[in-house]
Amino acid sequence: MNTGDANYIKQLNRRILIEEIIKSRSLSRSDLARITGLNKATVSAQVSELIAEKIVIEKKEGESVTRGRKPILLELNANGAFSIGIDIVEDYINIIFMDLKGEAFHSVRVALEDADLECAVDQLIETVTPLIKKFAKNYQPNGLAGICVGIHGIVNAKEEIIFTPKQRWSNINIKDRLEAALQTTVYVDNNANLSVFAEQVFDEAIPDLFCITLYSGIGLGIMNENKIYRGYQGFAGEIGHMVVESKGLPCSCGNTGCWELYASERALMNALEKDRPAASEQEILDALHDGEGAAQIIDSYLDYLAVGINNIINIFNPEKIILNGTIINGNSPFITEIEHKLKSKINNYRDIRASRLGEYSCALGGAAFVIKNFFDVNKIDYTGYEYFLSIYDV
Incomplete structure (x- = not known):
């Protein structure tokens, strides 16, 4: 040998x-x-x-x-190093600090002061720099193992931001700038990819798993044989831009009738707002359980959501699909109704359910992704530790 x-x-x-x-x-x-x-x-x-x-x-x-x-x-050794997972959302940033046992020990939510990405990166650096210095002395000998940033848009195989439909960020490299400023390894990935990775690491230790994120748009994260499926040059998973109405509403991506214009939770909130123009956001959320007008809007929304899920099932034949969104996570009857709408005899899947990780899934997935690379392993399984929900208390 x-x-x-x-x-x-x-x-x-x-x-x-x-x-x-x-x-x-x-x-x-x-x-x-x-x-x-x-x-x-x-x-x-x-x-x-x-x-x-x-x-x-x-x-x-x-x-x-x-x-x-x-x-x-x-x-x-939980204290041998720590990682940071970051989710840059439309108007805020979620930040998670995690030890080597996968436990989140600190979290920060920062309201974005400016929609410009350069300003967001400045704010991010300003926020995490003193925290890195504070925690590094307690996590030795390795200190900070790295940072992973989730982006709500297309990130290519070189970890460059190609396009974000909401902020219109395009062809931007934040990896190099963050590595220079923070003196650590930085990964940049799509938020849905990191969300499905978190679901596998913390809650569903199966090799093939799908996660559909439904917040402002719709993204699809795919775990295939314990690896994030990225497709050619990393563009896989932009399922929100699957066309469901050929002559439908115009989308910022350039197409018309994209699925996320009809089935994202933002689309549902917009439809409810039109029906109640003077209502607060909480009143709109309360309307989900009250009133015939809301019932019709919700039924139409779930019809569109079921159409897209039907297509995903028939194309990929997934074992399990996790739906993650502010509204869907608290409304299990919605999932029951979606399953009733999946009437095709060739639909084949084992389970559809709501996420238990919720809005922190992307940041959790980012922090866990750093740890996976730090250990240089093929898979990490923290499902037996059963403390991922403690993130809401840190």
């Missing part, structure tokens, strides 16, 4: 062990060898390196069930 082959096998074994330690939360060396199928000598050597790098720590089990020595358990 040459040196190249030996290094490849060593790296492969390291990935296998880290993935299992993440998934199992806490386990002994012998358990790790048994589960992974690697011999004990390999496990011992690799674990020693991970401990030396302060990626893994040892803990004694609290109580021994038999006589003799208590087993030494292995866990991730």
Whole structure:
């Protein structure tokens, strides 16, 4: 065996062990060898390196069930590094700070002072710089592992922002500027991609998963065999610009009759606002459960939503679809109604449900994506940790 082959096998074994330690939360060396199928000598050597790098720590089990020595358990060192996930929305920025065990320990929401991207980046740098300095000393030896920024628009394979339909940002590179200003690795991705990644990491550990985000527009994130499906040059998932009315409403993308003009939650709110021009946003949301006029608007909205979901199911045959939006997450009857509208005999899927991660999914996915790359693994599974909802309290 040459040196190249030996290094490849060593790296492969390291990935296998880290993935299992993440998934199992806490386990002994012998358990790790048994589960992974690697011999004990390999496990011992690799674990020693991970401990030396302060990626893994040892803990004694609290109580021994038999006589003799208590087993030494292995866990991730939560404080070995931290990551930041960022979601740049139309008028605000969500920011999540996460430790190596996938727990969000700090969150910030910043109202954007200007719609210009350069101003948004300035504001972002100004916000996170003192926080990075504050937390870095507590997360050693690696400090900040990196940052991932979610964009509500098209991001190409070079991580450049090609176009955002709402703000009309086009052909912009913020990656280089952020890396220079913050002195760390920066990733830039589409928000729906990061949302579906978060759903898999924290709540649905299945290799193939779909997530449809419904907030101001509509995006589709696809996990295919544990990888984000990006298509040719990274443009995959712009499902909101699928045409559902050939001579319909004009869209900022250049087409007419795009799905998101009829089935995004912004489209539903616009329709309800027309019906109640003097109402507040809360009164409009309350109208979702009251009044015949609202019922007709909602039924039309769900018709359009079902049309697009029907197309997605027939094209991709997904196992599970997660719908994520401010309104849909709190209205499970909407999902029941959508399923009733999926009448085709060739519709085939296992489940459609609302997101449990909600509006923080993109930022959570971004922070988790950094950790995945920090560990250099194929998959991270935090579903057994069951604390993702604590983000609403940090």
